[in-house]
Amino acid sequence: MEIKTYADLKEFCNSLNEEQLKQSPSVQVLDEMSVNIREATINDIDYFYNEDSEGLIPVENYNPDEWEGEPLESEYNTVVPAGTMVWLYDDSFFDEPLKEEG
Numbered sequence: 001m002e003i004k005t006y007a008d009l010k011e012f013c014n015s016l017n018e019e020q021l022k023q024s025p026s027v028q029v030l031d032e033m034s035v036n037i038r039e040a041t042i043n044d045i046d047y048f049y050n051e052d053s054e055g056l057i058p059v060e061n062y063n064p065d066e067w068e069g070e071p072l073e074s075e076y077n078t079v080v081p082a083g084t085m086v087w088l089y090d091d092s093f094f095d096e097p098l099k100e101e102g
Contacts, residue, residue: 006086027088038090047080048072056080 003009015023026034047056059079060095062072070076 025088035090037088040086040088042083043080043085043087046082047085049080050077087093089099 001008001012003012010092027037029035044058046071048059049056050060051068057073064072067076072079
């Protein structure tokens with residue numbers, strides 16, 4: 001099943017039987033590697049990103065001088081308001097080597 005939205009993921013999860021629901025969820029990363037999902041959250045602060053940023057940055061840390069004077073509210077930046085983005089992640093991703101499948 002193709003998953004494009006959390007609604008798709010919910011539909012898929014609702015189709016699992018009780019035994020499948022007891023399994024640890026994981027996400028395939030790279031070829032033959034997976035990462036367990038250990039936490040889910042919805043952003044509680046505003047973030048922004050742009051084509052030059054390496055991921056999301058808290059809006060409270062925005063400094064126009066670091067972005068060639070570009071104001072936060074511009075075509076260059078995308079703001080992600082609090083309560084609008086869902087993350088499924090593993091906090092230990094960078095602390096442990098990736099687990100090889102098999």
